[in-house]
Structure formats: structure tokens, C-alpha cells
Amino acid sequence: xxxxxxxxxxxxxxxxxxxxxxxxxxxxxxxxxxxxxxxxxxxxxxxxxxxxxxxxxxxxxxxxxxxxxxxxxxxxxxxxxxxxxxxx
Numbered sequence: 001x002x003x004x005x006x007x008x009x010x011x012x013x014x015x016x017x018x019x020x021x022x023x024x025x026x027x028x029x030x031x032x033x034x035x036x037x038x039x040x041x042x043x044x045x046x047x048x049x050x051x052x053x054x055x056x057x058x059x060x061x062x063x064x065x066x067x068x069x070x071x072x073x074x075x076x077x078x079x080x081x082x083x084x085x086x087x088x
Contacts, residue, residue, distance in 0.1 A: 003045075003054045007038040025085070039065075 002008050015031050023031075042062070047055045 002057075003051055006041055006054065007034055009053075009057065012038075029084075 020028065039061075042058045047058065050058065
């Protein structure tokens, strides 16, 4: 279970497991917006004020963003480009 105001873990998992090729442009844009707002919430709330589960999940997501996508900003930017059909 996620903290209040955050994207639910099951929703996030479903989004990650669903291939982008099966998502509509509207779904992709919605995911990008909700991912961005979740990242903002993640950054505004200190780790010690989060539930243990939320803290662990956020640390994993930060690591993933930084190592796999060149940082959260790059990842969000790429998602926006891809959702709008402007990606490579």
C-alpha cells in the first residue's frame, strides 16, 4: 500500500507490466502525468516521514531513474516524447 496522495503500488506495477504498444496515447500521457506528480511527491516528502514500504519503493525508483534513465528528468522527458510519438 502506498502513502496518501501517491500512486498505488499495484497501479504502478500494472503500468510497468503492460507493453507500451498496447496502450493508447491517452493512457501513455496519463501515466506520464501521474508518474511526474508521484516523483514530485516523492521528492517533497522526506524519507523518514514515509512508511517503511514507501521509503523502500522510493529508494528503488530513485536508483532506477538515476542509473537506467539518466535521472528522473530525463526519464520523464523521454516518456513525454514517446507518448506524443516524438521519440526515436
